[in-house]
Amino acid sequence: MGVPHAPGLANFNGKPVVPPGLTISPQSKLTAADLVAMIKKSLPSFFASLFHANRNRIVVWEGGAIPAGVTIPEWFDNARYAVNSGVWHLTTGTVNIDDATPAPVGQKLAGDYEDGDLPIGGKRETGIFVGDTIPTMPQSTITLTERVTDENAGGGPKSLLRRPVTDKLPGESLIVLGTRFRDVAHGGPEIPRSDSAIVETFFHELAAHAYLFNEGKDASHSIGNGWKTSPVSVADVVAQAVYLYFGSMDETPLINQATVNKIPPDGGAGGP
Ligand SMILES: [Zn+2]
Numbered sequence: 001m002g003v004p005h006a007p008g009l010a011n012f013n014g015k016p017v018v019p020p021g022l023t024i025s026p027q028s029k030l031t032a033a034d035l036v037a038m039i040k041k042s043l044p045s046f047f048a049s050l051f052h053a054n055r056n057r058i059v060v061w062e063g064g065a066i067p068a069g070v071t072i073p074e075w076f077d078n079a080r081y082a083v084n085s086g087v088w089h090l091t092t093g094t095v096n097i098d099d100a101t102p103a104p105v106g107q108k109l110a111g112d113y114e115d116g117d118l119p120i121g122g123k124r125e126t127g128i129f130v131g132d133t134i135p136t137m138p139q140s141t142i143t144l145t146e147r148v149t150d151e152n153a154g155g156g157p158k159s160l161l162r163r164p165v166t167d168k169l170p171g172e173s174l175i176v177l178g179t180r181f182r183d184v185a186h187g188g189p190e191i192p193r194s195d196s197a198i199v200e201t202f203f204h205e206l207a208a209h210a211y212l213f214n215e216g217k218d219a220s221h222s223i224g225n226g227w228k229t230s231p232v233s234v235a236d237v238v239a240q241a242v243y244l245y246f247g248s249m250d251e252t253p254l255i256n257q258a259t260v261n262k263i264p265p266d267g268g269a270g271g272p
Pocket of ligand 1: 204239
């Protein structure tokens with residue numbers, strides 16, 4: 001799979017042109033440089049060498065030669081396209097580990113949102129959500145889909161906040177990356193997710209969801225968490241490839257650490 005998607009890409013002296021990139025919110029607990037450092041640690045050298053932080057933006061260099069013997073996986077290509085498309089903005093968030101109480105995903109994964117960017121719409125869900133990819137739409141859009149609104153995008157020509165629609169570019173949609181677990185109802189401690197788990201979620205959201213939004217395709221999972229073992233939708237197939245690549249880590253021990261009222265191992269009543 002070559003370098004098919006992104007436009008533009010090498011200037012006169014062969015140095016890659018900087019594409020618009022993925023902008024990182026000033027509310028994010030991780031900067032563009034923090035995220036790029038994490039990503040570089042988790043990828044082989046050629047893939048790592050393509051990632052750069054440019055002020056508040058992440059870009060993936062394009063246009064260079066692909067070394068002999070290197071194959072670019074579809075999920076990497078998807079993510080590169082989504083990062084460079086210039087229509088995504090990213091912030092971090094707290095993963096609420098209460099999996100039983102139904103709530104909108106935008107609250108279960110409580111983003112470090114800019115003012116007005118709390119998502120609206122969407123079904124009340126159960127489960128634990130470590131990432132969310134949320135399209136921007138005009139306030140007047142009639143849909144039940146979870147979305148942020150064009151009107152609430154706080155950015156402007158000189159702002160680093162989420163960019164509203166301009167005459168040259170569409171508004172930026174929002175990606176939330178869960179970086180820590182917390183038992184919110186019981187005021188529990190924040191337990192950080194591992195760097196490799198955060199990187200897996202980064203590629204999951206960009207490759208399996210944001211890219212498919214870019215392409216105007218169905219970006220949703222089939223029902224449940226079946227994509228890990230038996231993928232059905234296109235998003236499922238890409239998500240599984242990312243999951244297998246990054247080592248399928250089990251985060252249960254961290255979730256247990258974040259849980260305040262642990263059920264005793266024998267299942268009986270706790271002591272005093
Ligand atoms: Zn997903």
